[in-house]
Amino acid sequence: FKQKTAYEIGVRLVGSEMCIRDRSKGSLNVSVSCNASAGYEGSARAEDCRTSGEHYRLSGCEPIVCVRPEDQSGYEVSEAGKPTGHLAKCAAAIIMKVYYSARVARMDLVRQIGFLSQFITKWSPACDKALHRVMCYIFGTMDMRMCSWLGDPYEDLELLLFSDADFAGCPASSRSTSGVFLKMAGPMTSFVLGSVSKRQTCVSHSTPEAEIVALDVALRTEGLPALDFWETVFGRKINLRVLDDNQATLRIVESGKNPALRHIQRTHRVNIAWLHEQFKRGVYSIEYCDTDF
Numbered sequence: 001f002k003q004k005t006a007y008e009i010g011v012r013l014v015g016s017e018m019c020i021r022d023r024s025k026g027s028l029n030v031s032v033s034c035n036a037s038a039g040y041e042g043s044a045r046a047e048d049c050r051t052s053g054e055h056y057r058l059s060g061c062e063p064i065v066c067v068r069p070e071d072q073s074g075y076e077v078s079e080a081g082k083p084t085g086h087l088a089k090c091a092a093a094i095i096m097k098v099y100y101s102a103r104v105a106r107m108d109l110v111r112q113i114g115f116l117s118q119f120i121t122k123w124s125p126a127c128d129k130a131l132h133r134v135m136c137y138i139f140g141t142m143d144m145r146m147c148s149w150l151g152d153p154y155e156d157l158e159l160l161l162f163s164d165a166d167f168a169g170c171p172a173s174s175r176s177t178s179g180v181f182l183k184m185a186g187p188m189t190s191f192v193l194g195s196v197s198k199r200q201t202c203v204s205h206s207t208p209e210a211e212i213v214a215l216d217v218a219l220r221t222e223g224l225p226a227l228d229f230w231e232t233v234f235g236r237k238i239n240l241r242v243l244d245d246n247q248a249t250l251r252i253v254e255s256g257k258n259p260a261l262r263h264i265q266r267t268h269r270v271n272i273a274w275l276h277e278q279f280k281r282g283v284y285s286i287e288y289c290d291t292d293f
């Protein structure tokens with residue numbers, strides 16, 4: 001299973017049956033089972049899918065017919081007196097298997113799977129529905145491919161680092177999520193090197209604060225390590241261009257301060273000081289990138 005990518009795996013939920021199968025061979029690959037009240041077990045044929053349930057129309061793909069459990073009476077109750085989802089006992093296995101493939105070839109799934117992984121120890125009926133929704137999306141987008149191309153000599157290559165954040169995107173903790181995307185670029189080159197989607201450990205009061213934290217994560221975890229590696233491989237200095245879609249963040253990094261953020265917390269203050277220091281040393285250049293780039 002670990003050698004399969006996410007777009008090769010079909011996942012479906014039909015009544016009390018859940019399976020992960022290899023569509024290229026048309027046979028069962030991995031079955032997930034648990035002892036929850038719903039009794040999830042594998043099924044070998046997608047054609048056996050019963051067409052009762054709710055229609056999910058996904059953007060850019062055909063509608064999918066699946067069954068979504070709505071009966072709340074069958075859920076177990078936790079020690080805290082709250083209902084526990086049917087998939088509580090096997091959610092970790094399902095999430096981690098999808099997460100493995102998502103990191104390799106389906107980076108559009110990392111944000112959703114990372115969010116669900118926060119609730120593995122406190123799984124609820126709402127998490128059942130959210131995971132089911134993700135599986136429907138995977139099933140409907142298995143034709144998607146992540147493509148990279150390389151057509152330039154190494155003298156013309158440079159690193160592009162994209163950074164972004166969703167302000168207070170987590171409804172449970174009001175924390176933002178840092179998004180990072182790194183690729184090798186040139187006139188005829190666009191080669192993906194890595195990506196990160198990670199919930200921030202501090203609460204931000206504004207979008208620039210969240211963007212500052214995301215930029216710090218991008219530079220420390222992806223940008224600088226890749227810069228050192230590729231400079232050693234190519235034997236020359238490589239340009240590291242950082243692109244961000246927030247004008248205020250660019251001004252803060254370039255100046256090292258902002259009157260509107262004079263009451264920021266220590267975490268944000270340290271991030272700003274370090275980013276400004278690296279910028280003044282010429283380690284990287286930063287420029288504005290439109291959100292729809």
